[in-house]
Amino acid sequence: MHLDDVAPEDLVFQIVRRLVTDLQQAGFSLAETSFSKALGSLRDFFRGKAVVDMPGNPYLVRWTAHALAKVEILGIDRVEIERAILEYDHVRRQNPGAAAWRINAGRLVIVYQHPDQGDRSAARVVTVWRKR
Amino acid sequence: MRIDGHYDRDIDIAWLRFEGYDPATVVAEEVEPGLREIDPETGKIVGLEYWNASRTLPSDFLAMLPPPTVRSAA
Numbered sequence: 001m002h003l004d005d006v007a008p009e010d011l012v013f014q015i016v017r018r019l020v021t022d023l024q025q026a027g028f029s030l031a032e033t034s035f036s037k038a039l040g041s042l043r044d045f046f047r048g049k050a051v052v053d054m055p056g057n058p059y060l061v062r063w064t065a066h067a068l069a070k071v072e073i074l075g076i077d078r079v080e081i082e083r084a085i086l087e088y089d090h091v092r093r094q095n096p097g098a099a100a101w102r103i104n105a106g107r108l109v110i111v112y113q114h115p116d117q118g119d120r121s122a123a124r125v126v127t128v129w130r131k132r
Numbered sequence: 133m134r135i136d137g138h139y140d141r142d143i144d145i146a147w148l149r150f151e152g153y154d155p156a157t158v159v160a161e162e163v164e165p166g167l168r169e170i171d172p173e174t175g176k177i178v179g180l181e182y183w184n185a186s187r188t189l190p191s192d193f194l195a196m197l198p199p200p201t202v203r204s205a206a
Contacts (some may be wrong), residue, residue, distance in 0.1 A: 065140050129169070
């Protein structure tokens, strides 16, 4: 059997099953039923039969044209904004105005959407300003 | 009076900047239609940002505003 003949989902499934077997042999007590179910779900996921709906934080930041033009004119570092969203999304507050969420980063207020058009991995900066 | 600005149709935000707008020092505060930008030295309003601009500003005026221009790639 050649590695090229193995589908990635089968490979992952085998690795996880091997791990479970090893843990069981090492004395870990595992609930057989729930583990079988979990393995089945994992296999379905990798075969594209299931969609995982995880709330999760964004790990990608996109920009509206307005926000991008604004940070350029104001001389604000885009990286600073992106870092703030990626690092502090978990402490975001609901925003009543232009977009769903906001965070404060020093004197900056950042307003953004997340998910971005249904993409949970991405946030989109809508506007930014310096606080008074 | 000179007015600079743009209208981002995709997110319905209009941004207007007036004479005396200094991007290095300007600060902003939230008001009902969006943001009011102020020169911290003089306290004068030097910019306005309208959220849901199509509900607030005349469509003829929005049509006069250019789209945002960005020098660097997103």
